[in-house]
Amino acid sequence: MTDVPVPQPEPGEVRVRLEGCGVCASNIEPFEGQPWSSFPGEAGGMGHEGWGVVDALGEGVTTPAIGTRVASLAHRSFAEHDVVAADAVVELPASLAGQPFPGEPLGCAMNIFRRSDIVEGQTVAIVGIGFLGAVLTKLASDAGARVIAISRRQESLDLAKQYGAAETIVMDDHWAIIDAVKRLTDDRLCERVIEAVGKQWPLDLAGELVGFGGKLIVAGYHQDGPRQVNMQMWNWKGIDVVNAHERDPAVNLRGLREAVEAVASGRIDTAPLYTHRYPLDRLGEAIVATRDKPQGFVKALVMYD
Known part of the structure; x- marks a missing residue:
């Protein structure tokens, strides 16, 4: 001090x-x-x-x-x-x-959701349910998407359920998670996957869960070193990869205004x-x-x- x-x-x-x-x-x-x-x-x-x-x-x-x-x-x-x-x-x-x-992270969630291009009827996996993942679960489920929440702790999965997740999967075994998502989607995997952890394994997992022509949205803040990605898989599936952190002050301000409205109206608790x-x-x-x-x-x- x-x-x-x-x-x-x-x-x-x-x-x-x-x-x-x-x-x-x-x-x-x-x-x-x-x-x-x-x-x-x-x-x-x-x-x-x-x-x-x-x-x-x-x-x-x-x-x-x-x-x-x-x-x-x-x-x-x-x-x-x-x-x-x-x-x-x-x-x-x-x-x-x-x-x-705390307006900045709430505005960040609004901006990530906009960049994710989520619409009614899609299946959306969210990897990592903390503050950001929980808010995105609420936004996606309110948009009519079927949300699959994936996180390490049971209490985080319970929180995701509270915010509208249709399905939850414990984040413990890489291939078991992929198999579970395949079962839930009849092998189609997900139209949208949001990675909200900021570490290598969740990024690897998130890429595996995106279906053909889907979008991988990187919402986790990766700042502890370089990352490797399975470019062969990304190419083969033809996925779009969105880095959803905004640096334009006008965009950040728009997200903050949207967050104030969403919380003040009671849309997000x-x-x-x-x-x-x-x-x-x-x-x-x-x-x-x-x-x-x-x-x-x-x-x-x-x-x-």
């Missing part, structure tokens, strides 16, 4: 007094130490799932007004204050008052997903829990109020 001056917004920016910030699986590798990254970095660094109340405006900014509660797309939100471009926040409606809202909460001085514990996934874990929030 370090005391630093409260940041001041530059022209076109707002300052947000943060209420909390979600912990992302992408925080794990920098925290553990990689040759190409450093920890802890700048004050508040790595925190990119923050929400709070606007408490200062930079020159030229009239909206959002001071006192507006917002979700932010800033990147220094493991801190009590952060500054961000005024057009990189989305107002949270009164119906979300008092509720945590996020309350069961926020399972572990920590004060800022226990951020290390929050990241370790995100890595090790203790009993009942889905997502950790660092809370400041």
Whole structure:
């Protein structure tokens, strides 16, 4: 923990007094130490799932007004204050008052779903049911798809059922999983497969589960080294491979707006997903829990109020 001056917004920016910030699986590798990254970095660094109340405006900014509660797309939100471009926040409606809202991962889920091109009647396998996998299960099932949820822990599969999965498979044996999906699809496999883990084996498995002409959507964040893929199989099946992480700020903002609407309207109930909460001085514990996934874990929030 370090005391630093409260940041001041530059022209076109707002300052947000943060209420909390979600912990992302992408925080794990920098925290553990990689040759190409450093920890802890700048004050508040790595925190990119923050929400709070606007408490200062930079020159030229009239909206959002001071006192507006917002979700932010800033990147220094493991801190009590952060500054961000005024057009990189989305107002949270009164119906979300008092509720945590890690907007970036929710917006990310909306964008991944859009890129997945899921429609009614498709069979969709989702490999890895954590926070992201659970939200995508809800979105896909609501779209009329038949969702097959695949994950290591029974409690994760139970969560997938709660969010609309039609079938669940324990992620323990590579070939047994493939055989199970073949049985469930009369050997056709799946029109869409979303890999939401970010590791080599789940990526291998996901590729095997895509049917001829289907789409493999890479939603897991692969940042711990290069990957190998079975290009022969991908070629043979003629599949499309979609890397569903967006870097266009306008697209990220659109996803965030869609997420605010979805949660505020009650279409997505996020309350069961926020399972572990920590004060800022226990951020290390929050990241370790995100890595090790203790009993009942889905997502950790660092809370400041």
